[in-house]
Amino acid sequence: MPKVGMPAIRKPQLIQAAIEAIDERGFSGATVSVIGKKAGVSPAIINHYFGGKNGLLEETMKSLIREFFLLLKQELVRGKKASGIDKVMIIVKTSFSHSQTQPEVVKVWMGFWALAMHSHVFLRLQRVYSKRLKTALVMELKAILDIQKAREVAHIVASLIDGMWLRGSLDGGINKSYSTKLIRSYLELEIS
Amino acid sequence: MPKVGMPAIRKPQLIQAAIEAIDERGFSGATVSVIGKKAGVSPAIINHYFGGKNGLLEETMKSLIREFFLLLKQELVRGKKASGIDKVMIIVKTSFSHSQTQPEVVKVWMGFWALAMHSHVFLRLQRVYSKRLKTALVMELKAILDIQKAREVAHIVASLIDGMWLRGSLDGGINKSYSTKLIRSYLELEIS
Amino acid sequence: MPKVGMPAIRKPQLIQAAIEAIDERGFSGATVSVIGKKAGVSPAIINHYFGGKNGLLEETMKSLIREFFLLLKQELVRGKKASGIDKVMIIVKTSFSHSQTQPEVVKVWMGFWALAMHSHVFLRLQRVYSKRLKTALVMELKAILDIQKAREVAHIVASLIDGMWLRGSLDGGINKSYSTKLIRSYLELEIS
Amino acid sequence: MPKVGMPAIRKPQLIQAAIEAIDERGFSGATVSVIGKKAGVSPAIINHYFGGKNGLLEETMKSLIREFFLLLKQELVRGKKASGIDKVMIIVKTSFSHSQTQPEVVKVWMGFWALAMHSHVFLRLQRVYSKRLKTALVMELKAILDIQKAREVAHIVASLIDGMWLRGSLDGGINKSYSTKLIRSYLELEIS
DNA sequence: GATGAATGAGGATTCATTCAT
DNA sequence: TATGAATGAATCCTCATTCAT
Numbered sequence: 025m026p027k028v029g030m031p032a033i034r035k036p037q038l039i040q041a042a043i044e045a046i047d048e049r050g051f052s053g054a055t056v057s058v059i060g061k062k063a064g065v066s067p068a069i070i071n072h073y074f075g076g077k078n079g080l081l082e083e084t085m086k087s088l089i090r091e092f093f094l095l096l097k098q099e100l101v102r103g104k105k106a107s108g109i110d111k112v113m114i115i116v117k118t119s120f121s122h123s124q125t126q127p128e129v130v131k132v133w134m135g136f137w138a139l140a141m142h143s144h145v146f147l148r149l150q151r152v153y154s155k156r157l158k159t160a161l162v163m164e165l166k167a168i169l170d171i172q173k174a175r176e177v178a179h180i181v182a183s184l185i186d187g188m189w190l191r192g193s194l195d196g197g198i199n200k201s202y203s204t205k206l207i208r209s210y211l212e213l214e215i216s
Numbered sequence: 217m218p219k220v221g222m223p224a225i226r227k228p229q230l231i232q233a234a235i236e237a238i239d240e241r242g243f244s245g246a247t248v249s250v251i252g253k254k255a256g257v258s259p260a261i262i263n264h265y266f267g268g269k270n271g272l273l274e275e276t277m278k279s280l281i282r283e284f285f286l287l288l289k290q291e292l293v294r295g296k297k298a299s300g301i302d303k304v305m306i307i308v309k310t311s312f313s314h315s316q317t318q319p320e321v322v323k324v325w326m327g328f329w330a331l332a333m334h335s336h337v338f339l340r341l342q343r344v345y346s347k348r349l350k351t352a353l354v355m356e357l358k359a360i361l362d363i364q365k366a367r368e369v370a371h372i373v374a375s376l377i378d379g380m381w382l383r384g385s386l387d388g389g390i391n392k393s394y395s396t397k398l399i400r401s402y403l404e405l406e407i408s
Numbered sequence: 409m410p411k412v413g414m415p416a417i418r419k420p421q422l423i424q425a426a427i428e429a430i431d432e433r434g435f436s437g438a439t440v441s442v443i444g445k446k447a448g449v450s451p452a453i454i455n456h457y458f459g460g461k462n463g464l465l466e467e468t469m470k471s472l473i474r475e476f477f478l479l480l481k482q483e484l485v486r487g488k489k490a491s492g493i494d495k496v497m498i499i500v501k502t503s504f505s506h507s508q509t510q511p512e513v514v515k516v517w518m519g520f521w522a523l524a525m526h527s528h529v530f531l532r533l534q535r536v537y538s539k540r541l542k543t544a545l546v547m548e549l550k551a552i553l554d555i556q557k558a559r560e561v562a563h564i565v566a567s568l569i570d571g572m573w574l575r576g577s578l579d580g581g582i583n584k585s586y587s588t589k590l591i592r593s594y595l596e597l598e599i600s
Numbered sequence: 601m602p603k604v605g606m607p608a609i610r611k612p613q614l615i616q617a618a619i620e621a622i623d624e625r626g627f628s629g630a631t632v633s634v635i636g637k638k639a640g641v642s643p644a645i646i647n648h649y650f651g652g653k654n655g656l657l658e659e660t661m662k663s664l665i666r667e668f669f670l671l672l673k674q675e676l677v678r679g680k681k682a683s684g685i686d687k688v689m690i691i692v693k694t695s696f697s698h699s700q701t702q703p704e705v706v707k708v709w710m711g712f713w714a715l716a717m718h719s720h721v722f723l724r725l726q727r728v729y730s731k732r733l734k735t736a737l738v739m740e741l742k743a744i745l746d747i748q749k750a751r752e753v754a755h756i757v758a759s760l761i762d763g764m765w766l767r768g769s770l771d772g773g774i775n776k777s778y779s780t781k782l783i784r785s786y787l788e789l790e791i792s
Numbered sequence: 793g794a795t796g797a798a799t800g801a802g803g804a805t806t807c808a809t810t811c812a813t
Numbered sequence: 814t815a816t817g818a819a820t821g822a823a824t825c826c827t828c829a830t831t832c833a834t
Binding site for chain 2: 184190213
């Protein structure tokens with residue numbers, strides 16, 4: 025008697041458990057056993073639902089990325105009346121907000137980044153994030169700058185976001201207001 | 217009497233082997249067995265010289281950091297006549313040069329960064345790097361800006377360096393000239 | 409649903425395998441690999457059931473002690489009509505019988521004794537045995553001697569039992585009838 | 601330029617180091633490395649002088665036994681005027697004195713006993729001790745008892761000595777005066 | 793669907809020993 | 814004589830995965 029709709033329950037549950045496990049113990053400490061325990065289920069069902077540990081990790085990273093761009097989309101819709109720098113700053117702020125809503129994602133994201141360095145699948149996913157963030161920035165910047173300049177500024181802003189994330193991870197969290205202030209001041213300099 | 221001076225030969229040899237192993241296979245793939253094979257010695261001597269795998273990794277990271285700041289010092293001495301933005305750019309360029317001299321350090325450094333997230337020892341080391349880089353930047357910037365502003369700009373530049381490293385790691389290498397060009401243009405904007 | 413009731417099967421099975429392995433190869437030769445092979449299972453399940461080799465050894469010693477005192481209790485119940493020296497001799501005989509039922513326990517017990525010398529856990533267990541045996545002897549002896557004397561005689565009898573075990577272990581077994589004869593003759597001397 | 605007489609210096613030095621190591625860390629913890637460190641020499645010379653770790657252990661046990669019987673001989677000479685029970689008690693007292701002079705031998709001796717259970721060489725050595733002790737007792741007892749009885753009493757006394765050693769080892773030492781008192785009272789009972 | 797049982801491959805590490813110096 | 818360098822074998826243990834139930 026298979027219970028219907030179990031995947032829809034179990035999958036997010038296991039993904040969340042994976043995020044927490046990685047946050048707490050790092051990638052090397054996030055064993056299926058730990059993740060299973062955290063989710064309150066047997067480690068064996070990770071194979072059942074994801075075909076193995078790697079499958080779970082892939083889905084976890086996809087979920088993180090999906091969630092971020094969903095949030096970004098919402099924020100952009102909410103601020104669609106804004107213009108110029110403000111529009112760009114929505115992207116910046118959302119980037120930092122994401123980590124504030126779920127502080128554990130900082131460590132997890134960093135871990136995936138390191139993983140991407142040696143795994144084709146994760147590299148592809150990381151590039152998706154990387155490109156989409158830059159694309160979003162260019163989209164807004166080209167309204168106020170020529171396309172060439174827009175690309176350069178987008179690259180700088182994207183790098184600033186990632187760099188501040190990285191440095192923030194060392195201090196146990198990102199200082200959102202300070203980070204956004206600095207980026208805004210840069211943008212004002214660039215655009216005025 | 218035994219062979220003398222072996223530590224001076226073996227230690228750097230094993231550190232280099234560790235860097236290569238991590239570069240090729242990632243942290244999880246860099247087993248003592250692999251590192252030993254790469255160095256052409258028995259895995260057991262890792263314990264002999266470093267007291268365990270962790271000891272080797274620590275020394276490897278220390279070595280990377282030491283090497284970077286040694287290079288930086290040399291470059292700053294060489295360019296001591298420079299002034300203003302040029303002085304700052306020496307730091308920026310050295311940061312990117314380091315990875316060009318040894319392309320594999322990008323992945324390794326990123327791996328250590330992820331490791332730092334869950335290991336006290338590596339966190340401390342990473343912070344040493346992080347702070348010293350920023351300090352070096354502030355040092356040069358306060359010659360041309362007031363201290364408060366110098367700190368902010370230093371934070372931005374440091375974040376740009378790290379962020380561009382990070383993004384560069386996705387593309388299999390850092391585009392040094394593009395990166396330095398962008399950072400210089402930011403500095404000119406800020407300072408002029 | 410998994411196979412149920414396996415612990416009740418596997419635990420005694422592994423304990424028995426451990427006893428045989430120690431008997432045949434000594435403590436240093438009783439590796440998890442050997443024990444696993446002897447039990448016809450993978451060495452890994454020792455961790456599954458006992459949390460590690462040490463856990464198995466602890467349970468093995470506990471099992472030996474439990475078994476002995478269970479046997480002793482039964483014998484004392486069976487001989488509850490006996491009195492005086494006969495009652496004491498039940499304890500003595502049971503001590504030697506235990507090793508006859510399972511000849512391998514002599515070596516194993518001796519091994520645990522040596523282990524107790526440097527391990528807190530095993531020391532505690534050995535003291536439990538040591539004290540309970542003496543207590544049992546005092547219990548019977550105080551029916552026929554004043555308490556002070558009973559304690560002394562108990563100490564002598566307990567020492568004789570252990571000493572004869574020890575010496576018997578050198579000869580590949582304890583000569584039960586000779587041992588009990590000598591102890592009885594001592595008791596008769598003491599009590600008459 | 602071989603230094604002459606080194607064996608006479610190194611061998612006892614290493615034997616003593618072995619005894620201390622076994623006392624402190626048990627047989628399993630007494631590695632050549634530890635013993636070497638304790639003796640202040642390289643572990644490698646254990647092979648040089650004893651042909652391997654096992655050689656050292658054999659010599660250590662032989663040394664212990666030799667030392668005990670040397671002491672016993674001296675005491676018997678010193679007390680050669682004594683007679684009857686007193687003569688026997690010299691043996692008993694010496695047995696317990698031995699462990700008082702060097703408290704660490706209790707643990708070491710016990711360890712060898714356990715080792716004897718699975719090693720032909722050590723079994724032989726242990727039997728030498730066991731038989732010589734009994735022979736010494738019979739020697740004195742047959743002056744006051746018929747040979748048959750003397751053998752029985754010798755067996756009892758030898759068992760008491762070993763049993764009390766064993767039990768004493770659990771308590772961190774042998775209570776010499778209590779032990780000798782009990783054995784003497786037994787002998788008086790037997791002989792009067 | 794879900795589980796605990798069970799495993800095999802592989803992890804770091806320890807150890808006694810050998811060897812060149 | 815004495816050493817540190819070096820190793821291979823063997824240790825326990827961990828882990829992702831599979832399987833019968």
